[in-house]
Amino acid sequence: MFDLRSADLLRAFTRQLELCKVQRGEHVVVLTEPSSRGDYVAAAFGAAQTLGAHALVVTASGGSPAPMPSTHTGAGPGLVSVLADQVAQGVLKAADLVVDLTSEGFIHAPVQQEILAAGTRIIFVCDAPEVLIRNMPQEGDKARVQAGVDLVNRSQVMHVSSAAGTDLTVELRNAQPEFQVGFADDPGRWDHWPSTMVLCWPEISNGVIVLDEGDILLPFKEYVRSRTTLHVNNGQIVEVTGGAEATMLNTFFEDSEDKWARYLSHMGWGLMKTGDWFATAMYGKNEIMGMDARAFAGNFLWSTGPHPVLDRDSYAHLDIAQRNNTVRIDGTTVVDAGHLVEH
Numbered sequence: 586m587f588d589l590r591s592a593d594l595l596r597a598f599t600r601q602l603e604l605c606k607v608q609r610g611e612h613v614v615v616l617t618e619p620s621s622r623g624d625y626v627a628a629a630f631g632a633a634q635t636l637g638a639h640a641l642v643v644t645a646s647g648g649s650p651a652p653m654p655s656t657h658t659g660a661g662p663g664l665v666s667v668l669a670d671q672v673a674q675g676v677l678k679a680a681d682l683v684v685d686l687t688s689e690g691f692i693h694a695p696v697q698q699e700i701l702a703a704g705t706r707i708i709f710v711c712d713a714p715e716v717l718i719r720n721m722p723q724e725g726d727k728a729r730v731q732a733g734v735d736l737v738n739r740s741q742v743m744h745v746s747s748a749a750g751t752d753l754t755v756e757l758r759n760a761q762p763e764f765q766v767g768f769a770d771d772p773g774r775w776d777h778w779p780s781t782m783v784l785c786w787p788e789i790s791n792g793v794i795v796l797d798e799g800d801i802l803l804p805f806k807e808y809v810r811s812r813t814t815l816h817v818n819n820g821q822i823v824e825v826t827g828g829a830e831a832t833m834l835n836t837f838f839e840d841s842e843d844k845w846a847r848y849l850s851h852m853g854w855g856l857m858k859t860g861d862w863f864a865t866a867m868y869g870k871n872e873i874m875g876m877d878a879r880a881f882a883g884n885f886l887w888s889t890g891p892h893p894v895l896d897r898d899s900y901a902h903l904d905i906a907q908r909n910n911t912v913r914i915d916g917t918t919v920v921d922a923g924h925l926v927e928h
Contacts, residue, residue, distance in 0.1 A: 594624055597718050598632035601778055602682070604722060604768035605708055609637030611681035618647040618664055621686040625710065629684040638681075645673055649689055651900040657711055657874040658804035660890075660902045661692025668696055678703035682769070685709040690777075693891040693902065697775065706769040709777045713872045720779030720859045720876070722767030729856055729927065730764035733783030733919065737762035740915035743787070743852075745794075745885055747910045748922070749812060753792035755852065757914075760785035761894050762853075765880070781860075782880045783919075784853030786894040790820050794887070796830060796907065801862075801878040803904040805833065806870045822847040822889070837903070845890055846901035852887035854912050854920050855880040856927075862908065878906040883925040885910040 607613060613633035617626055626642060633640035646666035651658070664687055667673045677683050677700045690709040691697035701707065710717065737743070743755040765780035796802075796813040813827030813834070822838075825831045838846045860881030864873065879886055885907045890899035909923040918926050 591624055591627065593718060594628035594714060595631050597721060598628040599635050600721060601708065601768060602632045602636055604724065604770060605682055605706060606770045607633065607636045607638050607682055611638045613638045613640050613682045613684060614677060614680040615642045615684045615686060617642060617644045617686045618688065619644065620647055620688060625686050629686065643676055657688055657871065659692065659874055659904055660900055661690050661694060662900055663689065663691035663694040663696065668694060674700065678705055680705050683707045701773045701775055704772040706772065707775040708769045711874050712779065712876050713868055716864060716873060716877060717779060720857060722779065722781065726781050727766045730766050730781060730783055734762045734764050736914050736917060737783065737785050742915055744913045745910055747795060749797040750795040751793060751910055753790060753794055753817060755787045756789040757785065757787060760787040777876065779857065779876050780880045781857035782853055782855045782886065784851045786851050786892055788820055788895060790817050790849050792817055796905065797909065799908055801865055801906040802830065803875050803878060803906065806865050806875055817849065820849050841901035843899050843901040845897045845899040848889060850888040850890050850892050855884040855886060856882055856925060858882045879904055883920050883923045884908060885912055885920060
């Protein structure tokens, strides 16, 4: 019996590398750890060769400094073996494109910024095959997310509200908006396949966030079962009340022994129209990072812990994806009761 899934993966990875503008003669490094998917390694390697690039597979020892089980959490501390090895870092800095197939990536690790500063492009990939193929980005997505970044850049306030009771005011001054679009096509660019979202790094937020039934807690990959209320004062979560989810969040904050655990990190909204809210329920927790939840069109995504703009290093990173919220940027509605509004 032939396993024809490899053909679909090769086609998908080739398209992804085309979006990343891989050119003949460039150097593509496929970064792996022992637990990386072999079919992804082969597909990335084959795609790079198909496009005429020099392909190299680098396998580093596994092991994360994050004090939590690695089930594709999105905490992004990276591999200890790379964080402590300048030779490995040198290989990544010398590459034109790194295809990061590690379990956690280096999303919030300072060393990633050093690699990007060398001009290396990085595309991080760790969701399930069907998730990658269904959410293959389109070139036009970049203009959509850039429009959101431009809006945040010229605005002063984000306001988030919901029928459940959310009423959060966010100051956008120096929030340094960014986007994820699912491919890395510019020198020094990091991105995540799949993803289509606008995000920013505000310092000051005040008000109330109400998690409603069906919102998604990441990295737990659990749906909220009962309303949970979080009170936010100057960017810090000062109180969490409700049922089982409140207990889970409070325990997470306390057990992390991290001074930044209760502070808000990035926030923004999803624009990935192919994203599936149900995906979190359809896969095992070790199969996905949960980018459907993080990026589905019309969500409000916010997080806790690390904050590079304010130099907050933290492993206590939660991403919480909410439905049915309204997001306004200086009076311009970008999400209306969970429905994406494009201008």
